[in-house]
Amino acid sequence: MGAELELRILNADDLNCANEYDYFKENISARFKDNITSEFLQCMLEINTPVFNNLSDLIKYFKEITLELNSLASKKNLLLQSSGSSALKQEHLELSSNKRYQELSNEHKILLDDFSICGLHVHVGFKNFDKALKAYNFSLSYMPIFLALSASSVYSNGQDTGIHSYRTKVFDRLPKASIPEYFTSYTQMKNVYNVLYKTEVIQSEKDVWWDVRIQPSFKTIEFRVCDAINDFDRLEIIIGLFRGICKLSQLKEVSFEPMQVLKQNMWKASRYSMNANFICKSQQKTIREVTNKLIDELYEHHIISDEFMDKAREIVSKNSIAQDMIEIYEKTNDLREVEKIGVIK
Template sequence: MQIPFAPSTHSSLGVEWELQLVDPETRELTSGAIEILDELRPAGAEEHPKAKHELLQSTIEVVTGVCQTVGEAKADLAETVRTVAKAADRRGLALMCAGTHPITNWNSQKISPKPRYEQLVENLQWLARRLQIFGVHVHVGVRSPEKVIPIVNALTSYVPHFLALSASSPYWVGHDTGLASSRSKVFEALPTAGLPYQLSGWDQFESYMGTLISTRTIDSVREVWWDIRPHPDFGTVELRICDGLPTLDEVGAVAALAQCLVERLDREIDRGYRLPSPKNWVVRENKWRAARFGLEAEIIVDDKDTVVPVRRALLDLTDELMPIARRLSCTAELAGIERIVAHGASYQRQRTIAEANGGDLTKVVDSLLEEMATGL
């Protein structure tokens, strides 16, 4: 099976941000996406170009166009979020984001009435119905299909960095899971989700997808939801590992990290370097450590089984990437990683609020609503 890849001329950027619709009185996830998106849909169009349906009617995904810089992507997202927030407010709803909702039971949620989602639930049953989870996806342009798989393989070394930085789902249906990111464990239960396979090249990617499609496991490449995957239509590598982030500045930080890493790996290929392919069991262990312990995790960083705190690894990586960030005009956004590490990731902030309020998770919802509205 041949899969055309539309190469990008440079490390362009696109971001997708899955937002929750919440009733500020009950603090529960509340359906409203159909009415809001119908209101915002331009005349004669099937949907708004930058605000989309998701699986649940209590979710709206906002997306950027093709951007050159992280600053441009943030401005793009901010404009769409303002538009969506006004329409939500007219219906008594507010926006927030985290990897999970602290208190709402997934059983109470309505599925969006679109054939794609109805088929997903029919195929995956309970696994799909409980997908009350929210993420941030970052697309970075890649210059040729020959580079994509080596870059995906190399990026798996940074799965714990992205997950620890973005971890925001300690709660599930009113209970503390003990994890920093329960979302990542819920999502990887899907048969085509989780960590990507270490493939040898684009031809093996085509072979793998051809097998899934010919055996009717999936209908299209879009149904393989790896933590990091090629996106042939967009000509990008898509990083899907991040939990939903409560603030635009945090979105900017992970977008800058993604763009700088892909740019560095792309240039290393141009210089003739062979990109590393980390051992699968190390990648899997590191992902678990980040999901369990977040920024408190210690991760394996080399073939000698050296273990370092992920905080230190993140700060060292930020320093290493600063020259690239200057070329990509995202130094301020990349520096945001230091602020998150100092201030605490979302899972830590949520637990601090809960502890200060006797375990009352409605106060956690209030804090997430406030962070979305005002930043950190």
């Protein structure tokens, strides 16, 4: 397993975005220097973890690197924040100096004008492509669960969007994003990639921004559906459940859902997070029912421990981060208080 978490850099005084990526890259210790990279904007950075076999080691790494990043931030009166979107209206945003991001900006124009969004990406590796492909197909119907659990972008750029994961709607505007199709073989999927390469639509596999994508050369699945979060307990459960469905996929048959059902479930999760309804085998269920059933199956197949199961059920019973944001705003009428929810402590 590995994971990527995108962070926003804020001025501590006014919570405005600070274009300070270079400061962190230049001053972070040698131990972590190769594990932070630039993002689309200079006020963002991305943590890339090493590969881990143990979930607790991965979470420990996140805690250690964010501790050092927070120490650097405090020396310059900065804060690090991780949520799907910035609640406050942000100005004076600077594009990354990375050539790839400059080309993306030129290609997509206004679609990327409010792209100060942050996500969580989780990678799971497999021994061979067939196992990875089965897990990829199996996972598509579960993506709304992870979207609901991570939703943290109901307020964006000074507006109440009404959409609990507005970040996903920003991404959905892009031609190479959103929920992907099923693939029945390596050849079928590779043909799609080959066409995109040949026509220069993509330069590499990382130019495909599906909610979940398979990387043929590495035999890995990358789950990209989640909003960024700063809650390490929730982070642990989400990553553990991603790994869990990959293992479960090898024991069960894939249920191929109609694309319109997949899209409808994704919409409901983005709109209502943990209060969403879910179409499951032609029946309507709550997203909590579906998630708890998944947890039951993972436990029954000895994929998760008693401790993980209890922690997962607790997270599922809670509000989403977006729901907490709504409650805070209704009490305070202050988007600064909403923005503070995502600050990494």
